Amino acid sequence: MGFTVAIDGPAASGKGTLARRIAARYGFHHLDTGLTYRAVAKALLDGELPLDDEDGAADVAANLEFTGLDRTVLSAHGIGEAASKVAVMPKVRTALVEAQRRFAQCEPGAVLDGRDIGTVVCPQAPVKLFVTASPQVRARRRFAEIDAGGGKLSYDEVLADLKRRDARDSDRADSPMRPADDAHLLDTSEMDIEAAFRAAEQLIDAARS
Ligand SMILES: Nc1ncnc2c1ncn2[C@@H]1O[C@H](COP(=O)(O)OP(=O)(O)O)[C@@H](O)[C@H]1O
Numbered sequence: 211m212g213f214t215v216a217i218d219g220p221a222a223s224g225k226g227t228l229a230r231r232i233a234a235r236y237g238f239h240h241l242d243t244g245l246t247y248r249a250v251a252k253a254l255l256d257g258e259l260p261l262d263d264e265d266g267a268a269d270v271a272a273n274l275e276f277t278g279l280d281r282t283v284l285s286a287h288g289i290g291e292a293a294s295k296v297a298v299m300p301k302v303r304t305a306l307v308e309a310q311r312r313f314a315q316c317e318p319g320a321v322l323d324g325r326d327i328g329t330v331v332c333p334q335a336p337v338k339l340f341v342t343a344s345p346q347v348r349a350r351r352r353f354a355e356i357d358a359g360g361g362k363l364s365y366d367e368v369l370a371d372l373k374r375r376d377a378r379d380s381d382r383a384d385s386p387m388r389p390a391d392d393a394h395l396l397d398t399s400e401m402d403i404e405a406a407f408r409a410a411e412q413l414i415d416a417a418r419s
Pocket residue numbers: 219220221222223224225226227228351352355398401402403404406
């Protein structure tokens with residue numbers, strides 16, 4: 211089994227950016243598990259199927275192809291909100307977590323980012339990071355992305371959306387978002403991407419030596 215790096219944290223904290231940098235640095239495989247929840251939500255939205263039909267959503271999750279998840283299409287802002295609704299359903303999580311665990315075994319290593327990687331998907335991972343930033347900093351980052359892509363949401367709408375989604379992710383009964391007891395907390399509110407990467411690199415190098 212390869213080396214696993216587990217990265218969790220709330221929306222727009224920088225976990226995906228960090229995960230991609232780490233994967234490139236160490237030659238590890240990367241799975242953005244948020245895309246798997248987003249893909250289930252998108253399939254339901256495209257099929258005009260209800261977001262709260264647990265058996266229907268679990269069926270989509272069980273048949274989801276992990277290769278070829280299109281980040282550009284799936285990162286649309288509205289899909290994040292829908293994803294957090296399907297993510298409260300235990301049968302959906304069971305189906306996706308099973309496939310995520312298989313991915314985590316990739317050689318020579320795998321970086322997975324999400325909400326429950328350190329607590330549920332890979333509790334044995336030798337390196338766990340919980341990446342945070344203040345809601346205002348995260349909303350500024352997400353707003354800048356949406357704005358650059360021609361989106362029309364205001365900063366206040368983005369901030370309200372992030373807070374609502376964080377609450378849904380933290381308050382759900384199954385696999386709520388929380389740092390594992392042995393996770394390293396990385397607050398990137400006043401850290402640029404390079405500084406966050408250097409901090410993560412030190413922890414990984416120490417764990418591998
Ligand atoms: N430490 C950082 N400082 C400034 N901007 C960052 C930092 N980390 C990530 N970003 C930017 O913030 C946005 C959200 O980052 P992303 O990695 O997609 O977050 P997440 O995966 O947690 O939702 C991206 O535009 C990214 O370039």
